[in-house]
Amino acid sequence: xxxxxxxxxxxxxxxxxxxxxxxxxxxxxxxxxxxxxxxxxxxxxxxxxxxxxxxxxxxxxxxxxxxxxxxxxxxxxxxxxxxxxxxxxxxxxxxxxxxxxxxxxxxxxxxxxxxxxxxxxxxxxxxxxxxxxxxxxxxxxxxxxxxxxxxxxxxxxxxxxxxxxxxxxxxxxxxxxxxxxxxxxxxxxxxxxxxxxxxxxxxxxxxxxxxxxxxxxxxxxxxxxxxxxxxxxxxxxxxxxxxxxxxxxxxxxxxxxxxxxxxxxxxxxxxxxxxxxxxxxxxxxxxxxxxxxxxxxxxxxxxxxxxxxxxxxxxxxxxxxxxxxxxxxxxxxxxxxxxxxxxxxxxxxxxxxxxxxxxxxxxxxxxxxxxxxxxxxxxxxxxxxxxxxxxxxxxxxxxxxxxxxxxxxxxxxxxxxxxxxxxxxxxxxxxxxxxxxxxxxxx
Numbered sequence: 001x002x003x004x005x006x007x008x009x010x011x012x013x014x015x016x017x018x019x020x021x022x023x024x025x026x027x028x029x030x031x032x033x034x035x036x037x038x039x040x041x042x043x044x045x046x047x048x049x050x051x052x053x054x055x056x057x058x059x060x061x062x063x064x065x066x067x068x069x070x071x072x073x074x075x076x077x078x079x080x081x082x083x084x085x086x087x088x089x090x091x092x093x094x095x096x097x098x099x100x101x102x103x104x105x106x107x108x109x110x111x112x113x114x115x116x117x118x119x120x121x122x123x124x125x126x127x128x129x130x131x132x133x134x135x136x137x138x139x140x141x142x143x144x145x146x147x148x149x150x151x152x153x154x155x156x157x158x159x160x161x162x163x164x165x166x167x168x169x170x171x172x173x174x175x176x177x178x179x180x181x182x183x184x185x186x187x188x189x190x191x192x193x194x195x196x197x198x199x200x201x202x203x204x205x206x207x208x209x210x211x212x213x214x215x216x217x218x219x220x221x222x223x224x225x226x227x228x229x230x231x232x233x234x235x236x237x238x239x240x241x242x243x244x245x246x247x248x249x250x251x252x253x254x255x256x257x258x259x260x261x262x263x264x265x266x267x268x269x270x271x272x273x274x275x276x277x278x279x280x281x282x283x284x285x286x287x288x289x290x291x292x293x294x295x296x297x298x299x300x301x302x303x304x305x306x307x308x309x310x311x312x313x314x315x316x317x318x319x320x321x322x323x324x325x326x327x328x329x330x331x332x333x334x335x336x337x338x339x340x341x342x343x344x345x346x347x348x349x350x351x352x353x354x355x356x357x358x359x360x361x362x363x364x365x366x367x368x369x370x371x372x373x374x375x376x377x378x379x380x381x382x383x384x385x386x387x388x389x390x391x392x393x394x395x396x397x398x399x400x401x402x403x404x405x406x407x408x409x410x411x412x413x414x415x416x417x418x419x420x421x422x423x424x425x426x427x428x429x430x431x432x433x434x435x436x437x438x439x440x441x442x443x
Contacts, residue, residue: 005100007037008113008427011075012093012102018053018076018143027053027139030075034137041120043135048155050147053139060123060133067441068132070161071434072395072403073112073168074141077104078416085418098424105422107415111167111408112137114427118434130442134161141168144351145391152398161401163364165437166392167430169385169407173255174423177372180405181360182283182384183392185318187328188350191219191335193295193310195343200306210342212310213295219345220312222338223288228272230288232334235327240320240357242284246384250279253381255411264411283384287317288331315350317388324352353390358402367440368404374440375433406433 001009014030017023031047031054038045038058046057053076062068080090080103088094093102100110115135122129136159138148152159171178195212196205225231250256256279258270272281281287295310297303316327332347339345359365360382372380385405392403408426409415 001095004117004431005095005424005427007117008100008110009093011037011109011113012100012104013091014075015080015091016076016104016139017079018140020079024053027076031056031137031139034075037116038135041116041123043119043133048151050140050151052143052147055139055148055151056135056137058133058135060129062132066130066132067163068134068161069438069441070134070136070159070164070399070401071112071115072164072166072391073115073135073137074108074139075112075137076139076142077107077109078142080418082418087419090418090420095424099421100424100427101419101421103420105420106409106413107420108141108168110422110427111430114408114430115165115167115434118431119438121431122435122438129438131438132161133438134159141389141391145394148391149394149398152395156398159399161399163401163441164395164399164403165368165406166389166403167406167408167433168389169387169405170409170411170413171407171426172253172381172383172411174410175376175378176254177376177378177380178407179360179365179368179372179380179382180385180407181365181382182320182357183355183405184283184286184384184386184388185322185324185353185355185390185393186315186388187318187324187331187352188291188313188315189328189331190313190348190350191216191311192346192348193219193339193343194308194346196306196308198308199296200308202304202306206306209306210340211306212343213307215340215343215345216293216295216310216312218340219335219338220290220293222334223290223314227274229274230286232288232330234330235286235288238321238323238326239286242280246284247277247280249382250283251277253279253383279383282386284319286319286322286327287315289315289317291315313350317386318355319384320355320357322355324354328352353388354393356389356393356396356403357384358396362402364402364404364441367443368406368437371433371437371440372406374436375429404437406437408433
């Protein structure tokens, strides 16, 4: 095994699960390991305390006149449950079939470590970097980065930069370099629908009082028309139309045909908003999704009960120029308006984040594309990501610069799920990418 893989394996062995307080010590130990690694490379490091998990900063010696690049990543990982579905222990990484298997291998330890090791390799080969570098690694991304925005605001002068690079996104297919220039935003909510003061016998009272579970089903059904278009009044008012070049490029992106989507998801058929391709629906159109629904008896067999209450959880993915607070208000109005008679509906707001978009044809965007082509041997495709990383837009607003999203994850990497994995080829390509990127940015 190469020294670079040994470093990654040591990093992956920390069960740095940020959401579980029982692993707070492991998160800190992982941050300390990272500090030691960055120190050993000759970088100046800082460990910044937060109310929860520490933030790691590292810099080279900065020189006036050089462009400054900030590279962002996170060293915390998702929980591993259900652990019995893993084919190998999640925190004992191993290589099988050309892939590195283990929690965090793709999200985000493998991707961010590729950048760290690219910098280390360049320092060994050339003695210095062509740019002023800032590494910013947090331990709370998987819980919504609650302490990063205050940190950015407090230290924005020290974190001044010309561009941000992030590898926490994906490639559309194996061997296809991919640059993301947009992310969907998000707003979430939960509803509680209440009826009688307690569960009732469905024979004695069914038909004379409203059933909260039926009411929840009606509210869920009210979100879309039969074709999958969102039926919330004003939901599409601020949606930015697709550019012609986007539709033309996305029509040619590999791995995004209907057959590809069905193969990856295992779904029996494609479904979605009419007049848009799957790529367009995923990357440039908003969504309204039910994440959970429940109420009444869930056990084996029958229990003829009319439940006192029922619930549902929703998430809404947003695109430029939608505002999460505006959409949350429209959703609340819709749910209250469509509440059936005989029940009360309580809408509880959840977390949110703004959508992000930048110009992929800017000077820095072109540098990112050249670096991807040099690292992987072919011209990259340009996409917007379907997921949400709210901190990217926060960094744009606070630091005033764009982020280049240079993804290394493949669709079958199983992030957040059992058997997370990262192709060795992409890990090595990420190291090449980092070196090419810093040289291109310096031009």
